[in-house]
Structure formats: C-alpha cells, structure tokens
Amino acid sequence: MTALARAYRMLMVAVLGAMMAILFAVMCIQVxxxxxxxxxxxxxxxxxxxxxxxxxxxxxxxAWQRGEIAAMRILVEAVPARAAAALALVADAAVLVLLGFLIVYGWRYAVFSGGQTMPAADFIWIDVLGGEGSANMSLFWVYVAIPVGAALLGLHIAVHLAGCAASLASGTAPAFPGGPEDMA
Known part of the structure; x- marks a missing residue:
C-alpha cells in the first residue's frame, strides 16, 4: 500500500471515527x-x-479497500489468471458505470433538494446555540453524500481496474483488496 493510500485511509478512519463518536454522544444525550x-x-x-x-x-x-464489501470471486478464482483479470476488469467497469449514475443522479437530487431546509438545524440554532431567526441549512448537504461517496468508491475501483488491466497484459492473476496488508 502506498504512503498516499495509507494517509487517505488514516484520514478517512479518523473522520469516520469522529462522526461515529458524535453520533453516539448525541444518541446517549437523547436517551x-x-x-x-x-x-x-x-x-x-x-x-x-x-x-x-x-x-x-x-x-x-x-470498506472496499479493506475487502469488506461482499464479492462473488468463485468464478474469478476458478479460471486461469488471464481470464480472471479479464473478468475482474469487466466487473470493475460495470461498477464504475453504476457509480457514474450514482454520481450524476445523486448530484442532481442534491441540487433538486437544495431548496429544502433541515428542520433540526433551526432547532439547534435557536434552542441549543441561542441564535435568532433561521439557520437555513439546506438538505443539499445531506444528499451530496451520495455523489461524494460514489466518487470516492469510484477512485478505489478505478485504481483496481488499472491493476486488472496490468494483470491482463502480463498474464498474472489480479490482486483483490482484503489481504493482510490491506487490514493494517
């Protein structure tokens, strides 16, 4: 794993951990x-x-980088290395097409929903922070998670697709995420 990939994973794990800690704290306070x-x-x-x-x-x-997303590798593991690389290449390309749709239509939906505001933001603004008026936080910021998440996953898949293309050219079996080096 490259230093850039390791730094990306550390950043994402830290951000996700902080978000989960906030979520847990808010739910405990709510209870x-x-x-x-x-x-x-x-x-x-x-x-x-x-x-x-x-x-x-x-x-x-x-999760994809760590090999924690369900995958059907039975066929890929049963065929010769070059065929396995070709199958993985086709599968990655299909996933990228799906993620492309998620990015485009997720963005459209986020923009479409941008005119609506989050009711909770007003309650927090007025009741918790003592603000006046309305916070006017758009639902765009909720729904933009769809294209952002799809784009990040797409980057992982694109890197894997490039590796599968190299495997196809060299005749070696493609590497899949989830090995011991990916769990660190």
Missing amino acids: FFRYGLNDSLIWAEEVCRYLLIWVSFLACGV
Missing part, C-alpha cells in the same frame, strides 16, 4: 433526556440520521 428527564430532544434523531447517511457513503471506499 438521557427522553428517559431520565422525560423531555425528548426533537432534533437529535434527525442529526443522527444525517450523520449516519454521511458515514455510510464515506465508509464504502474504506
């Missing part, structure tokens, strides 16, 4: 308020939902 004080925080569940959306899409690239 305390709901059952301990009998006064629910009306914004907590919405904030957790938005954080979970972002975590889900951002984690796809890291």
Whole structure:
C-alpha cells in the first residue's frame, strides 16, 4: 500500500471515527433526556440520521479497500489468471458505470433538494446555540453524500481496474483488496 493510500485511509478512519463518536454522544444525550428527564430532544434523531447517511457513503471506499464489501470471486478464482483479470476488469467497469449514475443522479437530487431546509438545524440554532431567526441549512448537504461517496468508491475501483488491466497484459492473476496488508 502506498504512503498516499495509507494517509487517505488514516484520514478517512479518523473522520469516520469522529462522526461515529458524535453520533453516539448525541444518541446517549437523547436517551438521557427522553428517559431520565422525560423531555425528548426533537432534533437529535434527525442529526443522527444525517450523520449516519454521511458515514455510510464515506465508509464504502474504506470498506472496499479493506475487502469488506461482499464479492462473488468463485468464478474469478476458478479460471486461469488471464481470464480472471479479464473478468475482474469487466466487473470493475460495470461498477464504475453504476457509480457514474450514482454520481450524476445523486448530484442532481442534491441540487433538486437544495431548496429544502433541515428542520433540526433551526432547532439547534435557536434552542441549543441561542441564535435568532433561521439557520437555513439546506438538505443539499445531506444528499451530496451520495455523489461524494460514489466518487470516492469510484477512485478505489478505478485504481483496481488499472491493476486488472496490468494483470491482463502480463498474464498474472489480479490482486483483490482484503489481504493482510490491506487490514493494517
């Protein structure tokens, strides 16, 4: 694994860890308020939902890099090396096409939803932070997680596709993520 890939993974794991810690803290506070004080925080569940959306899409690239996304490799492992590289190349290309659709239509949906605001943002702005008026945070920032996550996963797949093309040219079996060196 290159130094750049290692730095990327460390950054993503740190960001995802921070997001999960915030999500956990907000849910613990929500449980305390709901059952301990009998006064629910009306914004907590919405904030957790938005954080979970972002975590889900951002984690796809890291999960793929670690070999933690389900894959059917039975056929690839049963055929000769050159055929395995060709099959992996076709599969990666198909995934990139799907991710391209997710990027394009995810972006369109994020832009389309940009006129709507997050109700939780107003509650946090007024009730927690003591602000006046409206926070006017757009739902664009929630839905843009789709194209961002798809683009990050697409980068991983594109790198693997290039490796499969090199394997096809050299006649060697393609490498798949998830080996011991990818778990570090």
